[in-house]
Amino acid sequence: MKQETVVVIIGAGPAGVVTSACLNLLSVPNVVLEREDCSASLWKKRSYDRLKLHLAKQFCELPYMPFPSDAPTFVTKNGFIQYLDNYISHFNVNPLHRRIVESASFDVRLGKWLVGAKNMLSNEVEEYVGSFLVVATGENSECFIPEVSGLDSFKGKKLHSSQYKSGKNFSDKDVLVVGCGNSGMEIAYDLSNWGAQASIVTRNPVHVLTKEMVQLGMTLLKFMPCDYVDNVMMMLSKLKYGDLSVYGFRRPAKGPFYQKRATSQTPVIDVGTIDKIKNGDIQVLPSITKVTEDMVEFQDRRVNHFDVVIFATGYKSTVQKWLKDDGGLFNEDGMPKKSTPNHWKGENGIYCAGFSRAGLLGISNDAKNIANDVYRILCEKRST
Numbered sequence: 001m002k003q004e005t006v007v008v009i010i011g012a013g014p015a016g017v018v019t020s021a022c023l024n025l026l027s028v029p030n031v032v033l034e035r036e037d038c039s040a041s042l043w044k045k046r047s048y049d050r051l052k053l054h055l056a057k058q059f060c061e062l063p064y065m066p067f068p069s070d071a072p073t074f075v076t077k078n079g080f081i082q083y084l085d086n087y088i089s090h091f092n093v094n095p096l097h098r099r100i101v102e103s104a105s106f107d108v109r110l111g112k113w114l115v116g117a118k119n120m121l122s123n124e125v126e127e128y129v130g131s132f133l134v135v136a137t138g139e140n141s142e143c144f145i146p147e148v149s150g151l152d153s154f155k156g157k158k159l160h161s162s163q164y165k166s167g168k169n170f171s172d173k174d175v176l177v178v179g180c181g182n183s184g185m186e187i188a189y190d191l192s193n194w195g196a197q198a199s200i201v202t203r204n205p206v207h208v209l210t211k212e213m214v215q216l217g218m219t220l221l222k223f224m225p226c227d228y229v230d231n232v233m234m235m236l237s238k239l240k241y242g243d244l245s246v247y248g249f250r251r252p253a254k255g256p257f258y259q260k261r262a263t264s265q266t267p268v269i270d271v272g273t274i275d276k277i278k279n280g281d282i283q284v285l286p287s288i289t290k291v292t293e294d295m296v297e298f299q300d301r302r303v304n305h306f307d308v309v310i311f312a313t314g315y316k317s318t319v320q321k322w323l324k325d326d327g328g329l330f331n332e333d334g335m336p337k338k339s340t341p342n343h344w345k346g347e348n349g350i351y352c353a354g355f356s357r358a359g360l361l362g363i364s365n366d367a368k369n370i371a372n373d374v375y376r377i378l379c380e381k382r383s384t
């Protein structure tokens with residue numbers, strides 16, 4: 001099977017969906033290929049029950065469609081899924097599900113992108129041909145679990161944060177959460193609420209803020225330089241939480257918004273975990289050195305028993321596995337080589353949406369930029 005279109009979009013998460021919607025509004029034909037049997041699979045299948053958007057709704061709204069007026073400031077996971085599903089039908093986005101893209105290359109002779117996708121229903125490899133290619137497979141495409149000495153011998157349960165739903169099945173268990181990003185911190189909190197003995201591993205310095213502080217910061221960023229806003233954030237964090245280094249949490253030298261832009265590090269938005277750490281409900285531990293059948297050894301030589309280990313150690317992009325020609329867009333980690341705002345466009349009509357480390361707001365900007373650029377190029381071609 002071979003299908004020709006103008007734009008081939010890979011991935012039906014928010015980035016692919018919004019790009020397709022923006023192209024539809026400009027009447028530019030496009031096809032969206034998605035490996036799962038639904039759109040927004042990260043939200044529908046790979047996130048925990050108590051998840052809410054961390055940023056206030058005005059910073060998570062997708063282009064041309066506000067959240068319903070009765071939506072709470074911090075939208076729930078199900079509220080966001082509902083909003084995205086409405087978005088998809090309103091803008092007539094029609095992803096082709098169960099298509100795993102295995103290769104994409106630029107044919108110089110044809111001047112077109114050739115995309116090979118395995119149809120999981122028929123087992124056939126289908127070919128999609130487009131003048132433009134949009135990579136929207138995301139920063140969270142694949143789970144990352146670090147190598148840990150002895151992990152294979154561990155007899156308890158091991159899972160990645162994307163497989164965690166709630167602490168319901170873990171009450172009275174000793175659970176170790178590895179990684180203190182937003183997933184790890186919230187999962188440790190949830191586990192403790194459900195009666196598990198939760199511990200969390202922390203390694204490098206991390207910023208801890210409240211969602212209200214981030215909301216203020218996002219608003220201030222519209223008027224003030226990042227340095228200034230970061231100083232306000234760090235001052236408010238110190239006032240609220242005091243010196244967290246006594247609990248094992250060091251503060252990075254660079255500010256939270258600077259770090260979010262420059263590296264993949266998102267500040268931790270505390271949901272109540274810090275209080276539980278301060279009152280001893282959640283134990284903080286240093287890096288793991290070794291795992292045995294039912295014990296874990298830490299850098300400070302402590303050895304503790306655990307029934308369950310949850311790796312909240314983040315994700316990886318998978319672009320480099322299937323993208324043969326990248327038009328100079330990506331580095332070896334499958335992330336953009338150029339920094340924002342010049343990260344989204346490569347050579348020969350390739351673009352990326354959703355790789356700006358700026359959440360849903362960044363995705364909306366990428367999608368609008370890409371659709372407008374494609375439209376401009378098509379208009380220029382038509383007039384010559």
Ligand SMILES: Cc1cc2nc3c(=O)[nH]c(=O)nc-3n(C[C@H](O)[C@H](O)[C@H](O)COP(=O)(O)OP(=O)(O)OC[C@H]3O[C@@H](n4cnc5c(N)ncnc54)[C@H](O)[C@@H]3O)c2cc1C
Pocket residue numbers: 010011012013014015016033034035036039040041042043047051052053054055059060099100101102136137138139140141183318322353354355358359360361363
């Ligand atoms: C738990 C969690 C909570 C978050 N909360 C917020 C928040 O509150 N506010 C905010 O602004 N941001 C948030 N983010 C960050 C970001 O907005 C989301 O990750 C968002 O879903 C990213 O959208 P995306 O379309 O770029 O990627 P994804 O949602 O990951 O979508 C990519 C899609 O591509 C598909 N795909 C991947 N590889 C292939 C392939 N080879 N072939 C076909 N399809 C493929 C995947 O199945 C997936 O459906 C959160 C992230 C996570 C992990």
Ligand SMILES: NC(=O)C1=CN([C@@H]2O[C@H](COP(=O)(O)OP(=O)(O)OC[C@H]3O[C@@H](n4cnc5c(N)ncnc54)[C@H](OP(=O)(O)O)[C@@H]3O)[C@@H](O)[C@H]2O)C=CC1
Pocket residue numbers: 051052053054055146161178179180181182183184186201202203204205265266287288312313314315
């Ligand atoms: N409600 C919301 O809006 C939520 C949003 N998110 C977002 O989703 C994205 C992914 O978050 P998350 O899943 O937390 O992943 P992150 O990549 O943000 O965090 C991964 C964590 O794992 C740690 N880690 C990695 N390897 C090791 C190791 N070998 N030993 C110890 N620690 C290790 C990292 O620490 P180190 O710094 O030392 O490398 C880091 O603290 C983020 O942008 C986050 O903000 C997530 C949950 C909820």
Ligand SMILES: O=C(O)C(=O)Cc1c[nH]c2ccccc12
Pocket residue numbers: 054055182214257260266267357358359360
């Ligand atoms: O939670 C995420 O991963 C996000 O990307 C949301 C987000 C975008 N910009 C921010 C700045 C500070 C904290 C969270 C975010």
